[in-house]
Amino acid sequence: MKLVRAMVVARKEWQEIRRDRLFLALCLVVPVVLMLLFGYGLSLDVENIPFAVVDHDDTPASRDYASHFSDSRYFDFRGRLADEGAIDRLVAANALRAVLVIPPGFGRDLAAGRSVRVQTVIDGTFPVRAMTMRGYVLAINAQASTGIALEWARAATGADERSLAALAQPVRLETRNLYNQPLRSVWSMAPKLIMVILMIAPPFLTVLGVVREKESGSIFNIYASTVSKAEFLLGKLVPYVVISLFNALLLFLLARYLFGAPFKGDPLFFALATAMYVVCTTGIGLVISVLVRTQTAAMVVVAIVTVVPAALYSGAIIPIESLSPAAAGVAHLLPAMYYAQVATGSFLKGVGWPVLWPNLLVLAGYAALLMAAGYLLFSKRPRT
Amino acid sequence: MAVAPAGEAVVRLRGLLKRYAARVAVDGVDLCVQRGRMHGLIGPDGAGKSSLMKIVAGVLTHDGGTVEVFGQAIASERDAERVKQRIGLMPQGLGQNLYAELSIEENIDFFARLRGVDEQALAARKRQLLAMTRLERFRDRPMKKLSGGMKQKLGLVCTLIHEPELIILDEPTTGVDPVSRRDFWAILDELVSVRGLTALVSTAYMDEAARFATATMMLGGRVLAEGTPAELLAALPATVVSVKCREQVEAQRRLGASFRDTILRGPWLRTVVDAVPGEDAPARARSAEARVREALAGLAIEALDVDAPDLEDLFIARAASAGVAAARFAPAPAPAKRMERTHAPDYNAIEARGLVRQFGDFRAVDQVSFTVKPGEIFGLLGANGAGKTTVIKMLNGIQPPNAGSGAVAGADMIRAPGQIKRRIGYMSQAFSLYLDMTVRENLRLFAAIYGVPRARRDERVRELMRLCDIEGIEDMLAGDLPMGRRQRLALACALVHEPEVVFLDEPTSGVDPVGRRRFWDILFRLARHEGVALLITTHYMSEAEQCDHISLLYAGRVVADASPEQLKAELAGRRGELWAFDTPTPQATVKALQAAGFAGASLYGTAVHVLDPDGATLPARVAGVLAPLGLQAGPPHRRPLTMEDVFVERVLELEREAAQ
Amino acid sequence: MMSRMDWRDVLGRGLELVRKELLQLWRDRVLILFLLYVFTVDIYLAGSGLSFSLHNATIAVMDQDMSHASRELASRFQPPEFQRVAAPGDPRAAQQLLDTGRSMVVMQIPPRFQADLGAGRQAAVQYLVDSSNSVLGLLAGSHAAEIVGRYNLEQGAARLAATGAGGRLPGVDNAQRALFNANQNEAWFMGIAELLMLVTVFAIILPAVAAVREKERGTIEQLLVSPLRPLEILLPKVLAMTLVILAGVTLAIALVLRGVFDVPIRGSLPLFYAISALYVFTTSGIGLLLATIARNLAQVGMLAIMVLAPMMFLSGMWTPPEALATPVRVLMAVSPMHYYIDAGFGVLLKGMTLAELAQPLLAMALLGALAFGAGLARFRRQFA
Secondary structure: OOHHHHHHHHHHHHHHHHHOHHHHHHHHHHHHHHHHHHHHHOOOOOOOEEEEEEEOOOOHHHHHHHHHHHOOOOEEEEEEEOOHHHHHHHHHOOOOOEEEEEOOOHHHHHHOOOOEEEEEEEEOOOHHHHHHHHHHHHHHHHHHHHHHHHHHHHHHHOOOHHHHHHHHOOEEEEEEEEOOOOOOHHHHHHHHHHHHHHHHHHHHHHHHHHHHHHHHOOHHHHHHOOOOHHHHHHHHHHHHHHHHHHHHHHHHHHHHHHOOOOOOOOHHHHHHHHHHHHHHHHHHHHHHHHHOOOHHHHHHHHHHHHHHHHHHOOOOOOOHHHOOHHHHHHHHHOHHHHHHHHHHHHHHHOOOHHHHHHHHHHHHHHHHHHHHHHHHHOOOOOOO | OOOOOOOOEEEEEEEEEEEEOOEEEEEEEEEEEEOOOEEEEEOOOOOOHHHHHHHHOOOOOOOEEEEEEOOEEOOOHHHHHHHHOOEEEEOOOOOOOOOOOOEHHHHHHHHHHHOOOOHHHHHHHHHHHHHHHOOHHHOOOEHHHOOHHHHHHHHHHHHHOOOOOEEEEOOOOOOOOHHHHHHHHHHHHHHHHHHOOEEEEEEOOHHHHHHOOEEEEEEOOEEEEEEOHHHHHHOOOEEEEEEEEOOHHHHHHHHHHHOOEEEEEOOEEEEEEEOOOOOOHHHHHHHHHHHHHHHOOOOOEEEEEEEOOOHHHHHHHHHHHOOOHHHOOOOOOOOOOOOOOOOOOOOOOEEEEEEEEEEOOEEEEEEEEEEEOOOOEEEEEEOOOOOHHHHHHHHHOOOOOOEEEEEEOOEEOOOOHHHHHHHEEEEOOOOOOOOOOEHHHHHHHHHHHOOOOHHHHHHHHHHHHHHOOOOOOOOOEHHHOOHHHHHHHHHHHHOOOOOOEEEEEOOOOOOOHHHHHHHHHHHHHHHHHHOOEEEEEOOOHHHHOOOOEEEEEEOOEEEEEEOHHHHHHHHHHHHOEEEEEEOOOHHHHHHHHHHOOOEEEEEEOOEEEEEEOOOOOHHHHHHHHHHHHOOOOOOOEEEOOOHHHHHHHHHHHHHHHHHO | OOOOOOHHHHHHHHHHHHHHHHHHHHHOHHHHHHHHHHHHHHHHHHHOOOOOOOOOEEEEEEEOOOOHHHHHHHHOOOOOOEEEEOOOOOHHHHHHHHHHOOOOEEEEEOOOHHHHHHOOOOEEEEEEEEOOOHHHHHHHHHHHHHHHHHHHHHHHHHHHHHHOOOOOOOOEEEEEEEEOOOOOOHHHHHHHHHHHHHHHHHHHHHHHHHHHHHHHHOHHHHHHOOOOOHHHHHHHHHHHHHHHHHHHHHHHHHHHHHOOOOOOOOOOHHHHHHHHHHHHHHHHHHHHHHHHHOOOHHHHHHHHHHHHHHHHHOOOOOOOHHHOOHHHHHHHHOOHHHHHHHHHHHHHOOOOOOOOOHHHHHHHHHHHHHHHHHHHHHHHHHHO
């Protein structure tokens, strides 16, 4: 193999990419745009939830309890409702997403030392949001409930603060949110977005580049020449790998500086793993482009092969443990999961070689496998 | 690299077979290409030319038979790699293998470096090849902005840059205008004769077959005939008789009934008369003339000419004897009903007056005027980019002119473009059909689009299928039809609403001669029986001969406007007759004659053509030029002038003027 | 010749063109298979096995007390939310569990836990959460707060009884009720979301492909020289594609949403079809716009990605408008998909009526009409 000849192919490829404005835009702008959109648009932080209260009790105790919700930054208090009748309609129309319903006798029962039940009606249409609201309600209620118990104990016993605390709250839970202390969803998403975008973009570029040549017939220049398969494939893929690496760098900078996600890991390790992953996903593109004939078919196949796995079987949205065993099996067969762990580990957890070396190994193996498959499937003297 | 002696086989195929799924593309072909020769493959789309060439170039597998290139048996990818450095391939499709975004120079550099040509050699060869193809000035122009002819020359340069011994060119001249074509052949001739290159070249233009040292005619994956053009023609014992007759429709009917192949050329009827076995050449001509006169007994014959058949006649004859049913032309049926279109005598079906169309700084069409009468076949000729398509678009009412006026089918171009659209039929280049729909579905669709009443639709569809000779294939997908039938279907679609005027924009490109003749048969019926006016553009100069009236466009202007006969007579008057003489050293001879200022000196295989007004002194003058150089030439034969000569001479003249 | 046509002829001509589009689509087997795939398998994949809730979150309990009380507390962390994994021996091992992702939560129960409780002292429990997924981090914390809160109520009541101040401690039990999707079945949400998304994708891509294909093959010329007006060329395409998409919707609802996921269709299906038809019809204008810009199918694909990605993330499916910054909210307001999502979920899941949906529908129709008008205008300018 002559490296010079591979570089001739690479240079021609680069000249073509550079002059095809639309394609160049696709190469460089789309990943960044996707990152911005995901980063800003896919914020899973749920704040300012439109919120109302139906207070059938209307005592200081009930108002005090409700204020725990309406005063929090998560809920945006929109007012009080006379009864439950209008709830469904208002929630359906997106005017409200959570309504607290306090039954009559709330204050009286608490004063008598009895536990009471209240209800929060939440909009269940969008499960992620519903889940998050559920988390807030649980946490706020636990806090309010503890306060009420404490108050009651004080009134009942007249004990000092310390023993009161021990009395009403025998176990104190000291929760520490590791890795993402402020629970910012954009910090969680940013590393995984790098994974998703680098899963989709490189194969797209690669198939369009290779299949374009097949479709136009210029591939015959390659077939008819003495350039070797390895030289051609290397030259053809290098520009796309380089563009994707450049994109990876841009995405990293966006995640780090625009979204402010902390990067605690080993930059060298992360760079290496990213390069390996990009070679992997470019390899996916290569294998597809050897097998299909038209650009349209290539795009369809890439969409099917990359988008669903990147979103569902990578641990990006759902942790692998929460998947069904079959789905978890699929996840282990695809490179996305291994790189998702590297990205999250490097950004948020600050882990590197000692913990993640097996992931790097898997990615390297994957890359080698795909490239070998592409090499073997590509023929300079095809049947049709 | 050791150069083997001339005459040795560079390519040898035995029983070559290639299948695509169920379809057999190459069906047992034996072929031998000799070193230092220009070997032509002639045949229509789907004849198996492309597959054969790709197999020889080692870029396609085959399913049977043996392939030997440079003595190397090609049976695997590895075998093919061994000879690829000695081969150059230019695949089919104008500029398809070039890179649109790259400039001329970048394209050449890429091909050279891909082949490992060192930079010094590259610079030298690039300079030489660019000079030869006159692309020097356009070095930095992106490929996508080149004209068809320039793309084709660039493709050739890229194919040659690594100095291959064998070049394989797949239809390098399809879709290219005659001037660029002649240019291309001159370059190729020089390469073969001066550098000892071997060339395997395919073409769909029959008249180009005359330029090959050896020609192989292919049809349906098999070889129809093979030999030098002279050998091929000698093997066809037939005579061409052309008659001019006032009662043309009746004459055509009678000739069609008596002979295999009759076609109209303006006022002429051209009939191929097969010889009776045992006749010698002079007897053959006499008896052919007598038989034609007999068939036309009772009709007044204004003029009659006897000539030898050309390669296109040969192809059709061979196709007919190979059992291609379509190659036997049935007599034209009498018109079902004679369309009564009564018009004032000065009525013009198409009238263009001073049409101008400007695109930014570029004047695509400049003061174009012409008229077309009902029942007339009007040819609009011109190089790629001369403005033909723009003129048609303006007449169709798709593009408004910047200046000028006109009327089509009695409707004003400016005021009533909508009416024009309802009264005309239009058939565009190559792909104007829905290939994923059947014949019937296509026809019904266009019938609906043109508002043919539902009640009449089925009847009209049947009529059209009969007229355009596509009965019996109603339920085939248009995409599965061979080129010829597909084009006839497209024509049928353009005729659903019985238009008065039909526009045909390169309707026959890629269609084999048999298909083209059938197509023209229909056009004549439309014009002569139904009085439809036809405006047609074509790169086939043999088709241009068949028009009643021609306008030649050059750089957006009309530079000639007359009948083919008048144009040829005018050329003969100005430049002289066409003379051909054989020479053992064609390349050197043509060079010497060009240098000595002989007009139109050009190479056809082993013959050289020149235009000269004085046949009597020509041999002496030619000898005067050649003898000092030690060259020889046979006695000149007068050849009929063709529309190609008219076209090329006129355009070259204008180019010379423009250059000054 | 036919100089004037009455409306029946115009209609008949239009229907013939619709038939032609359907015929061509039907003959494109690859596209048909792809449509079948996305409207069935793809929706199934998106909806199944997906879970946003805390499900099988791994928890490792480092029990340094090994007492009855500590085991009792630990045992309250149960499936389905939690699953216990092997306990770490020391804090370093615990950290490693979190770093490698083998455990999401580490709970550390201190020595003398039972003794402290018995002595009426407050015991502190460390609860370390891997919050690299912010939503799950929040939920893991909230659930723990709730479990410990309950535990405290029971323990506190017992202690109070011991002090002789009565055996009760009041607390508030906040029951949550999720409207429209009581069991928070993610398949319902994802199934419907994917369907609405696919409708959008195809509403843009199918007409664009149909138009560009005519451009690529040159058949558009044939239509342009015919007496058809631009609207007469485009309308049948859009109509045909609307029919095809509605067929896909039918397939998805019958086979997947109802058949597999048991989504309760609460509203009127005819209303949903009518809304979808209106949406597809108007949104196709965006596709026609793309078709006037693109030269070939591959370019249509690229442009579609650039247009669809922002539309999807600004659809309100993942992030509610109230959680977005104002400029992004403005963008969201001009995306027709946003209104379609509202209306789609409104009819299918919330059982809303036409009157209740008047506002989003009006906005959708208006934006759609603009898009269609723009597409038509550009087409007219390019070709006529």
